[in-house]
Amino acid sequence: MTAPVFDAVIHAPGRLQICAMLSAADEVEFSVARDGIGVSDSVMSKHVKQLEEAGHVKLRKAAFAGRQRTWLSLTAGGRNAFAGHVAELTRLAGLAGISV
C-alpha cells in the first residue's frame, strides 16, 4: 500500500491525465497522450517539460518508417509519486464520502 502524498506537479488536470496514461503502459507516444488529454502540441510540451523537470517523466526519441516520434514514460520516482498522489486523492474522496 502506497502512502498518500499530495504532489502539486502531478495534481494539475492535464498532468494528472498524462501520468494516469503512462501508469497503464511502459511508454506512450507523445501524440497519443496529447490526443488523450485534448490539448495542443505546445500545451502538451509544457506539461511534459514540467513533469520531466520534476523527475516524474522521461522522454525517448525514436525514428520509425522515416518518422521521428517521442515516447514518454514514468520514471520509478514518477510511478511512486503518482501512486502516492492517487492514494491521497482516494483518502480525500473518502473524507468527502465519495465512492469511486
Add this chain to the structure above:
Amino acid sequence: MSQDPENSGAMLAEIKRSQDAVRNRVAKASWRYQLVYSAFAAVMVGGQVAPMPLNVLASAGSAGVLMLLWRRWSEKTGVSVMGYTPKHARWVAILLGALIGGLMLAGVYAGRTGHYWWGAPLAVSGFVLAMILSSLWMRVYRAETAYRP
C-alpha cells in the same frame, strides 16, 4: 492547487478514464497480434527438431520476427508494453518464456534422437500455450492496471 475533497472524486474518475483509454489501445486488435505471435512461437519450437543450421535459423528468425512484430504493434497503437510490467503480468510472461524454452529443449532432444515426428505436436503445443498464456497476460494486465480505490 486545490485539495478539495469534493474535487477528488472527479479527478479519480478522470484517472480511470485515462487509464482505460490506454488499456483499450493495448487490447485493440490484440487477437491478431496473439495469433501471429503464437504462430512464430510454434515455428520456434517445432523448428528445433530440424538439423543444424535449420533449427538455429528457425529460432533466430522467429525471435527476429517477434521483435519486429512487437515494435510494429507499438508504433501502430502508440502504446508500448514490454510484457514484463506490471508486476503480476510479468510472471505470466516469465512462465510463457520458460514453457516455450522447455518445449524448445524437448525439440532439440527429439531432433538429436531421431524422433523427427515430434516436431508437429511440439509446434502445436507451443502455439496453444502461446495463445492461452498471451490471453492470460492480457487479462492480468487489464486487471492490474485498472484503478482500484
